[in-house]
Every structure is written in structure tokens, then in C-alpha cells.
Amino acid sequence: MQKPLSLFRAGRAVYVAGCAVCAAVSLALFAPLPISAEANFGGDFISGFTFNVPGSDEYESPVNPGNLLGVGDVTVTGEVNLKLDAAGETSALDVWLQAGIDASGAAQTDIIRANTTWMPSSDVRFTLGRQSFLTGYGYGWNPADLANPPKNPADPQGEVRGVDGINIRYSPASWLTVRIFGLIPSGSTMWDYDDLLSGTELTFYAPAVEVKLSGLYGGLESDDDAADSHPNAGAGAVYLDVAGIGVYAEGVIRSRSRRNDPASDGDTPVIPDGPVGSGLFGVEYSFNSGLALAAEYFFNGEGWDQDRRDDYADALEALAASTGITPGYFALYTPAYYARHYLLLNLGIPLYAIDSNANLNLIYSPDSPAFMVTPEAAFNLNYEGTLVSELRYSALVSLDDGAKNEAWLSPVHQSVLLNLKYFF
Numbered sequence: 001m002q003k004p005l006s007l008f009r010a011g012r013a014v015y016v017a018g019c020a021v022c023a024a025v026s027l028a029l030f031a032p033l034p035i036s037a038e039a040n041f042g043g044d045f046i047s048g049f050t051f052n053v054p055g056s057d058e059y060e061s062p063v064n065p066g067n068l069l070g071v072g073d074v075t076v077t078g079e080v081n082l083k084l085d086a087a088g089e090t091s092a093l094d095v096w097l098q099a100g101i102d103a104s105g106a107a108q109t110d111i112i113r114a115n116t117t118w119m120p121s122s123d124v125r126f127t128l129g130r131q132s133f134l135t136g137y138g139y140g141w142n143p144a145d146l147a148n149p150p151k152n153p154a155d156p157q158g159e160v161r162g163v164d165g166i167n168i169r170y171s172p173a174s175w176l177t178v179r180i181f182g183l184i185p186s187g188s189t190m191w192d193y194d195d196l197l198s199g200t201e202l203t204f205y206a207p208a209v210e211v212k213l214s215g216l217y218g219g220l221e222s223d224d225d226a227a228d229s230h231p232n233a234g235a236g237a238v239y240l241d242v243a244g245i246g247v248y249a250e251g252v253i254r255s256r257s258r259r260n261d262p263a264s265d266g267d268t269p270v271i272p273d274g275p276v277g278s279g280l281f282g283v284e285y286s287f288n289s290g291l292a293l294a295a296e297y298f299f300n301g302e303g304w305d306q307d308r309r310d311d312y313a314d315a316l317e318a319l320a321a322s323t324g325i326t327p328g329y330f331a332l333y334t335p336a337y338y339a340r341h342y343l344l345l346n347l348g349i350p351l352y353a354i355d356s357n358a359n360l361n362l363i364y365s366p367d368s369p370a371f372m373v374t375p376e377a378a379f380n381l382n383y384e385g386t387l388v389s390e391l392r393y394s395a396l397v398s399l400d401d402g403a404k405n406e407a408w409l410s411p412v413h414q415s416v417l418l419n420l421k422y423f424f
Contacts, residue, residue, distance in 0.1 A: 039084070039086035040083075040086070041084050043082040044081050044422060044424065045080050045081075045421070045422045046080075046100075046422075047078050047420050048417060048418055049076055049418050050415055050416070051074055051416040051418070052072065052073055052074070052412050052414070053412075053413070059071040059411040059412060061409055061410060061411040062313060062316040062317070063409050069411060071412060076101070077100065077102065078100050079100030079101075080098070080099050080100060081097070082095075083095070083096045084096075089119075090120065091116065091118050091119065092117040093116050094113050094115050094116075094117075096112040097110075097111055110161065111130055113129075113131060113162045114129050114162075115128060115129030115162070116128055123172065124168075124169070125168070126166070127166070127167040127168075128166050129164065130161075130164050131165070132148065132160070132162050132163070133163055133165070133167065133181060134160075135212065136212070136237050137246075137282070138250055138282060138296060138298075139156050139296060140294075140342075140361075140363070141296070141344075142280075143235065143252040143278045143279060144212060144236065144250040144251070146214055146233050146235055147165075147216070149163075153344060153361075153363055154336060154363065154372060154394065155361075156361070163183055165183035165197075166181060167179065167180075175205045176204055176205070177203040178201075179200065179201040179203070180198075180199075180200050181198065181201075182197065183197040183198070183230075184196065185197065195219055196219065197216060197219060197230050198217045199215055199216040200215055201213070208241040209241075210238070210239045211239075213235075214235045214236070215235070216234075217232055221255065227258075227260060228256060230258075231257075231258065232255040233252055233253065233255065234252070234253055237250040245283060245284075246284040246285065247282075247283050248280075248283075249279070249281045249282070250280045251280075252277065252278050253275055253277045254275060254277070254278075254302075256272065256273070256274065257271060257276045259332070260272075261308060262308070262312045262315045264311040264315055264318075265314070266318040269329065278302060279298075279299045280296060280297065281296065281297050282294060282295060282297070282344075289350075290349075290350035290352070291350070292346075292348035293345075293346070293347055294344070294345070294346040297341075298344070300337060300342065303340035303341075304339065304340070305367075306404070309403065313404045315329060316329065333409050334406075335410065336365075336372065336406070338405070339368045339370075339405065339406070340367055341365060342364070342365050343364045344361070344363050345360075345361075346359070347359065347360045354380075355385070356379040356380055357377070357378055358378075359375070359377070360376075361373070361374040361375075361376075362374075367403075368399070368407070369400055369403060370398055370405040370407040371407075372394075372395070372396050373397075374392060374394045376391060376393070378390050385423070386422060387420070387422050387423075388420075389418075389420055389421075391419075392417040392419075393415075394415050394417070396410050397413070
């Protein structure tokens with residue numbers, strides 16, 4: 001459905017003007033800030049090995065015929081994170097640079113965060129640049145998060161790359177926070193004004209209750225679009241503290257799916273017609289011993305039922321027999337977002353005796369069906385806690401290959417990750 005162009009042009013003009021004003025003012029205010037004003041520089045260096053466990057067919061799978069991805073038994077990775085943050089009374093700066101070698105052996109560099117903040121008063125904050133817009137209460141999934149790329153439920157505490165935009169927060173009262181933001185589509189290096197996104201979020205506070213209501217305008221929509229990662233959407237979330245137990249729920253309705261449906265003959269995947277909804281319900285509790293528990297149910301309205309999974313399997317077979325798997329079809333394989341129903345259980349276990357901690361993450365998809373288990377532990381190797389060893393085991397188990405689930409598709413079913421991390 002086409003939106004009124006006059007309203008859209010006015011909105012994008014306000015967005016561009018706001019970006020310019022915020023940039024000029026915040027940078028001007030931050031420039032004279034002495035470096036001694038709470039400036040911190042640090043980071044970490046990570047060197048690691050991933051040991052893949054080949055199955056009976058080595059690393060053969062429908063999305064990896066003939067091991068075209070080049071999966072090997074051992075992968076060496078390295079990563080350096082450099083972080084700078086500085087803050088004064090009315091301004092702040094946050095920069096996070098990342099460089100390293102990925103699983104394929106290619107060198108990569110990226111800017112994870114790069115933003116400046118202007119605080120003209122205690123109630124108002126303007127933040128411009130690459131930043132996290134993460135919102136909601138879910139541990140594994142966040143349906144109410146309309147701006148950020150989806151996070152990995154198998155690694156819920158992992159940071160995701162920031163989104164470029166402007167974020168304005170205003171707290172006119174102790175019970176209300178208003179946030180207005182404008183975004184450039186994630187991952188875009190070339191874009192038009194028509195691609196700009198805008199949204200708002202209201203957060204209401206009361207004793208033992210917090211409620212969020214948010215909306216996103218994703219720009220003009222057309223049936224000719226090949227994909228749409230930010231459709232128009234409305235979302236809500238609520239968090240309740242019930243006798244120390246956290247109970248939360250999130251829900252979203254999007255004008256259309258962000259995930260294209262495959263055609264059984266391998267033709268170009270298309271955006272499904274009509275609105276789509278997703279939701280989450282969860283509970284969390286921290287025991288006196290330090291043990292933390294989170295349990296969630298996630299309904300993924302953008303996931304595929306059995307018919308769609310069968311179409312995908314047929315398309316992969318057709319492509320493998322002809323031109324090979326195309327990147328577009330491989331990208332449709334998304335573990336923990338692939339089916340429609342998921343259950344998660346997470347246990348955080350402190351190991352005080354050895355100044356370390358462990359975590360157990362379980363994800364079960366009853367309609368696939370498939371099971372994912374990821375136990376991990378982090379051990380401090382020195383008194384200062386600057387040298388840490390991380391050990392993680394990951395297994396993806398198919399309970400029914402006939403259901404064409406994500407475990408059936410995965411080229412790697414078991415792997416062990418060993419990292420050594422140094423903080424400086």
C-alpha cells in the first residue's frame with residue numbers, strides 16, 4: 001500500500017535536518033571536552049580454535065552439497081576489539097572498532113559503535129551515529145525490537161553490530177520515557193531518502209510493572225521489492241515483578257514478513273502477502289546462590305510450516321542439480337528462526353570457588369522438531385581477571401529428518417570452541 005508522499009517527504013526532511021543539527025551541536029560540545037573527563041580506552045584480544053565434528057556424510061547437507069562452503073575440521077580465528085568512551089556533563093562519545101580473521105580465513109574490519117551524545121538537561125538525550133537500539137525483555141528473542149538485526153538465541157549475550165541513526169530520548173516524568181529515532185537500513189552503504197526509517201517508543205513505569213509501546217515506519221512498500229528487512233510494524237512489551245520472579249511478554253505485528261518464501265522449483269523467493277505477527281512469553285528468576293534461570297516460549301510468525309520447509313527442500317534439490325545453491329537461497333536458512341515454535345531454557349551458574357562461571361542454553365523446536373544445546377564456561381586464568389579462557393560445546397540434533405528442520409539442513413551438527421581472551 002502506498003503512503004502519502006507529502007507526509008513522507010516532510011518526515012524525511014525533518015529526519016535529515018535533525019541529523020545535521022544534532023551532529024553539529026553534539027560534536028561542537030564534545031570537541032572542547034578535556035580528555036581527562038572520564039575518558040576510557042581499552043578492549044580485548046581473542047584468539048581461538050573451533051573443532052567441528054564431522055558426521056557420517058562429513059559436512060554434506062542440502063545447503064552445502066559437495067562442501068561448497070569449505071567447512072573443515074579445525075578453524076582458527078582471531079579478533080581485536082578497541083573501545084573508547086568518554087563523557088562530560090553534557091556530552092559523551094562511544095567508539096568500538098573490530099578487526100579480525102573470520103572462519104573462512106578472510107580479514108575483516110568493522111565499526112560496531114561510533115556515536116556521540118548531547119545531554120542539554122537530565123531529561124533529554126540526543127545520540128547520533130552507530131548505536132544499539134535494543135529494546136524489549138526477551139533473553140533469546142526480542143519480537144518488540146523493531147530496529148536491530150535479530151540476535152542469535154544460541155548466544156543471547158553476544159553483541160550485535162549497531163545501527164546508524166539518530167535517537168532522541170525524553171523523560172518528562174518519572175513514569176514515562178519517550179524515544180524518537182530515525183535509521184538508515186542496516187548494512188546499507190548506498191541508499192536513497194526513500195529508504196530512511198523512523199520510529200517511536202513509549203515506556204511507562206509503575207511499581208513492579210513496565211510497559212513499552214513502539215512503532216516503526218519502514219518506508220514505501222511495493223510488491224516489486226525483492227526483500228524488506230524493515231516493514232511497517234507495531235509492537236508492545238510488558239514486564240512484571242511478581243514476588244521476585246520476572247514475568248514478561250512481547251508481541252509485534254508487521255505489515256509483511258521480513259523472510260521470503262521459497263518456490264519449490266528454485267525460482268526467486270518472494271515476500272509473502274499480508275501482515276504477520278510474532279510473540280514471546282518468558283519468566284526469569286535469580287536464586288540467592290547466584291544461579292539465574294530464564295525460560296521462554298517464542299512464536300515465530302515469520303517461520304515456515306511443513307509445507308514451506310518441503311518447498312525449500314525441493315528448491316535446494318533442484319538448484320543443486322542445475323546451477324548450484326545461490327547465496328539468496330542459502331541465506332534463507334536461519335537456525336532458531338526457521339520454524340514457528342521454539343522453547344528456550346537458560347541457566348547461568350556462577351563458579352565462585354574458581355572465580356569463573358558457566359552457562360547452559362537449551363533450545364527446542366517442537367514443530368521441526370529439532371534440539372539445540374550449548375553449554376559453555378569461562379575461566380579466569382589470573383588474579384586480575386584480564387586473561388580468560390572460554391570453552392563452548394554446541395550440538396544441533398534432528399529428531400525427525402522428514403520434517404526438513406534446521407538440524408537436517410546444517411552442515412555442522414557438533415562443534416567445540418576454545419577461546420583465549422585478553423582484556424587491556
